[in-house]
Amino acid sequence: MTAHPRLSLNQATVKHADLRTTLGVCRDSGIPAVGLWRESVHDTGRAEAVRLLAGSGLRLSSLCRGGFFTAAEGRARRAALDDNRRAIEETAELAAGAAPGSAAVLVLVPGGLPDRDLPQARLRVVDAIAELAEEAGACGVTLALEPMHPLYAADRGVVSTLGQALDIAEQFAGVGVVVDTFHVWWDPELNAQINRAGRSGRLVSFQVNDWITPLPADALLARGMMGEGHIDLPAVAAMVQEAGYRGDIEVEIFNQEVWDSEPGAVAGAVVEAFAKHVLS
Amino acid sequence: MTAHPRLSLNQATVKHADLRTTLGVCRDSGIPAVGLWRESVHDTGRAEAVRLLAGSGLRLSSLCRGGFFTAAEGRARRAALDDNRRAIEETAELAAGAAPGSAAVLVLVPGGLPDRDLPQARLRVVDAIAELAEEAGACGVTLALEPMHPLYAADRGVVSTLGQALDIAEQFAGVGVVVDTFHVWWDPELNAQINRAGRSGRLVSFQVNDWITPLPADALLARGMMGEGHIDLPAVAAMVQEAGYRGDIEVEIFNQEVWDSEPGAVAGAVVEAFAKHVLS
Numbered sequence: 001m002t003a004h005p006r007l008s009l010n011q012a013t014v015k016h017a018d019l020r021t022t023l024g025v026c027r028d029s030g031i032p033a034v035g036l037w038r039e040s041v042h043d044t045g046r047a048e049a050v051r052l053l054a055g056s057g058l059r060l061s062s063l064c065r066g067g068f069f070t071a072a073e074g075r076a077r078r079a080a081l082d083d084n085r086r087a088i089e090e091t092a093e094l095a096a097g098a099a100p101g102s103a104a105v106l107v108l109v110p111g112g113l114p115d116r117d118l119p120q121a122r123l124r125v126v127d128a129i130a131e132l133a134e135e136a137g138a139c140g141v142t143l144a145l146e147p148m149h150p151l152y153a154a155d156r157g158v159v160s161t162l163g164q165a166l167d168i169a170e171q172f173a174g175v176g177v178v179v180d181t182f183h184v185w186w187d188p189e190l191n192a193q194i195n196r197a198g199r200s201g202r203l204v205s206f207q208v209n210d211w212i213t214p215l216p217a218d219a220l221l222a223r224g225m226m227g228e229g230h231i232d233l234p235a236v237a238a239m240v241q242e243a244g245y246r247g248d249i250e251v252e253i254f255n256q257e258v259w260d261s262e263p264g265a266v267a268g269a270v271v272e273a274f275a276k277h278v279l280s
Numbered sequence: 281m282t283a284h285p286r287l288s289l290n291q292a293t294v295k296h297a298d299l300r301t302t303l304g305v306c307r308d309s310g311i312p313a314v315g316l317w318r319e320s321v322h323d324t325g326r327a328e329a330v331r332l333l334a335g336s337g338l339r340l341s342s343l344c345r346g347g348f349f350t351a352a353e354g355r356a357r358r359a360a361l362d363d364n365r366r367a368i369e370e371t372a373e374l375a376a377g378a379a380p381g382s383a384a385v386l387v388l389v390p391g392g393l394p395d396r397d398l399p400q401a402r403l404r405v406v407d408a409i410a411e412l413a414e415e416a417g418a419c420g421v422t423l424a425l426e427p428m429h430p431l432y433a434a435d436r437g438v439v440s441t442l443g444q445a446l447d448i449a450e451q452f453a454g455v456g457v458v459v460d461t462f463h464v465w466w467d468p469e470l471n472a473q474i475n476r477a478g479r480s481g482r483l484v485s486f487q488v489n490d491w492i493t494p495l496p497a498d499a500l501l502a503r504g505m506m507g508e509g510h511i512d513l514p515a516v517a518a519m520v521q522e523a524g525y526r527g528d529i530e531v532e533i534f535n536q537e538v539w540d541s542e543p544g545a546v547a548g549a550v551v552e553a554f555a556k557h558v559l560s
Binding site: 113116117118122149150151153154155160161163164185186187188211213214215217218219229230231232 | 393396397398402429430431433434435440441443444465466467468491493494495497498499509510511512
């Protein structure tokens with residue numbers, strides 16, 4: 001089966017494969033793009049990772065992930081912001097070496113609650129992006145704020161809806177949002193906010209997967225392969241298309257069973273499920 | 281410790297106690313109101329349940345629950361609607377016999393997805409309420425639509441935000457909404473929508489509990505005692521107060537550890553945690 005020309009394999013889907021293996025299974029299965037994770041880039045060594053990606057002929061669709069900047073002012077917050085600056089540089093360098101059509105997009109996971117003050121934690125996300133947006137722009141990197149399922153509001157991502165992410169992104173040049181089906185599929189305003197993201201030119205990353213029930217015991221691993229769950233993926237893909245997004249579409253699945261499978265088999269399953277349940 | 285004069289024990293918090301025991305532990309711990317579940321009313325026998333509640337001197341704060349009406353037209357949908365009609369009658373009868381200040385409020389859990397068409401399932405909720413609202417009004421019963429945490433959008437409640445619940449409720453006379461902290465605490469529009477619910481006179485039930493992490497393996501049992509989690513409960517209670525709600529405040533906790541505890545001890549813990557972490 002031929003992979004869709006806009007399909008990208010997010011590395012989290014083959015979590016236990018190293019960078020070389022990940023690039024290899026993409027090429028072997030005809031997947032033309034890849035979304036990388038910083039942990040893997042660091043394990044490989046940054047220069048070597050840039051070299052391997054450049055040699056792979058694959059496009060980069062995003063680097064995951066910066067963010068985690070909800071701490072109060074102080075040493076931990078400064079360290080988080082400095083780490084985000086390194087992530088911006090990594091994104092620029094990886095994208096520059098990768099195949100034409102690559103996206104210098106850094107995905108930002110907002111971070112969870114340091115205390116019970118949710119509005120305050122949310123304001124700290126705005127402050128952090130205010131601090132980073134210009135530097136990202138100077139490097140040609142687009143920051144992509146990821147609204148996360150409200151399931152994660154306490155411990156991972158205090159930005160809970162696409163509308164809220166856009167309220168933040170639209171304050172800054174060069175900042176966009178991620179539409180990840182797992183995180184946003186339930187939102188009554190989904191169509192309207194995807195449309196808005198398109199109009200304001202903020203839709204910079206699209207990730208697909210599925211919402212499965214019953215929710216696995218570890219809620220972090222609650223994503224399924226496309227077609228295994230409840231999300232009307234063709235409908236969401238059509239909204240994103242209608243909004244003018246023409247970039248690569250990442251498949252990002254956190255799922256123990258997928259992780260326990262052989263990476264090449266996972267890539268093959270991704271190609272098939274994408275064609276059957278997302279876009280053909 | 282004296283129980284707060286607006287405190288109500290929702291029966292789900294002492295799931296394994298029968299109706300007589302539940303009423304007894306409320307009285308013994310000075311809790312002046314109770315939220316009942318239909319399963320327990322049926323186990324006791326409806327007439328006997330009405331008699332026991334009337335004799336307890338407690339107020340009824342709500343009956344849980346009607347709803348589950350997202351099926352397509354057909355026998356299952358008709359059966360669900362007929363069951364809701366019985367639930368309306370039960371609410372009226374229980375409230376009429378209970379102490380002055382009781383609320384003839386029937387909590388409605390929307391129901392999950394019969395297929396992948398989420399917008400359609402949501403429209404079926406509107407249709408069902410359209411069908412029931414007049415009968416409820418004729419019985420003096422207020423229908424209370426419960427927006428549920430997006431975590432449950434697939435399998436339990438397709439109405440995911442307070443704003444969405446109000447969009448539905450405001451179409452009909454005698455229909456309101458439930459504010460349950462577990463379900464709505466994450467919502468960026470929480471303050472605005474609670475305010476709106478107050479203005480339109482739709483805030484008819486308030487339930488408290490806490491969001492705990494890590495989320496337990498069974499996501500249905502993911503609620504904690506007030507103070508054990510991440511929700512700024514005094515802030516939400518203040519919004520609800522500001523919106524003009526003056527009814528009883530139910531403590532509703534689905535949690536295995538709480539269920540495994542002796543009901544009298546749970547009631548005592550509820551009285552203390554409410555005073556310490558919600559309203560004193």
